[in-house]
Amino acid sequence: MKEILRSRHFVVEFDRREQLIRIIRSSVPFDSADDLRREWTTVSAALTQAGRRDRSLLVDLRQAPARNDPATEAALRSVLPGLRLGFRRIGVCVRSAVGGLQVSRLARADGATELISSNEEELLTYLKGSDPPQ
Numbered sequence: 001m002k003e004i005l006r007s008r009h010f011v012v013e014f015d016r017r018e019q020l021i022r023i024i025r026s027s028v029p030f031d032s033a034d035d036l037r038r039e040w041t042t043v044s045a046a047l048t049q050a051g052r053r054d055r056s057l058l059v060d061l062r063q064a065p066a067r068n069d070p071a072t073e074a075a076l077r078s079v080l081p082g083l084r085l086g087f088r089r090i091g092v093c094v095r096s097a098v099g100g101l102q103v104s105r106l107a108r109a110d111g112a113t114e115l116i117s118s119n120e121e122e123l124l125t126y127l128k129g130s131d132p133p134q
Contacts, residue, residue, distance in 0.1 A: 001013040001014065001015045001022070002014050002015075002016070004021075004046050004049070004050050005042070005043060005046040007039065007042065008026065008028045009025065009026050009028055009030065009039045010023060010024065010025060010026065010039065010042075010043050011023075011024040011026070012024075012043060012046050012047070012050075014050050018056075018128060019054060019055045019056065019088075020055065020056050020057075020058060020124075020127060020128070021047060021050055021052075021055055021056070021057050021058070021087075022057075022058045022059075022060065023043060023047075023057070023058070023059045023060065024060045024063070025059070025060060025061050025062075025063055025064040026063055026064075027063040027064070027065060029065045029067070030067075030072075032071075033071035033072055033074065033075040034075070036072060036075045036076070036079075037075040037078060037079055040075075040076075040079040040080075040083060041079055043083065044079065044082050044083045047083065052085065052086030052087050053086055053088075054088055055087060055088060056087060056088050056089040056090070056091070056127035056128070057084075057087045057089070057090045057091070057127075058090075058091050058092075058093065058120075058123060058124070058127055059090070059091070059092045059093065060093045060120075061092060061093060061094050061095070061099060061103070062093055062094065062095040062118075063095075064099075066098070066099065068102055073106075076106060077106065077109065077110075080106060080107075080110060080112075081110050081112075084110070084112050084114075089115075089126065089127050089129070090112070090113070090114040090115070090127075091114065091115045091116075091117070091123035091124075091126055091127050092107075092114050092115070092116045092117075092123075093117065093118065093119075093120050093123055094116060094117070094118055095118060096118070097118075100116045100117070100118070103116050104116055115127075
């Protein structure tokens, strides 16, 4: 894996052999909704620079602090559609069922197709698959 971005909130890695980009969210809370928006926008720019076409994305949110206040949700809704664009498949690794429900609700609101699980191996199998996502 080649590291393409590191900040106090994220590590973004690219595995060229597997055509997989991995975003790992740290346990450091965002200072504000604007901070969240700015940081996710930086991640999205790194994804664009690495290339999205024919690649899969794994978003690991297991360390992320739980937060679902209206300002945070609005900030996420403003950045997630652009973040998802262009990937062949997307998997989101969560720590809990509650986290999975929040991610699922945000994805449904955007019409996005993502596999959400707390099982990283299950996600990697899905992301490496060659059949079209269902």
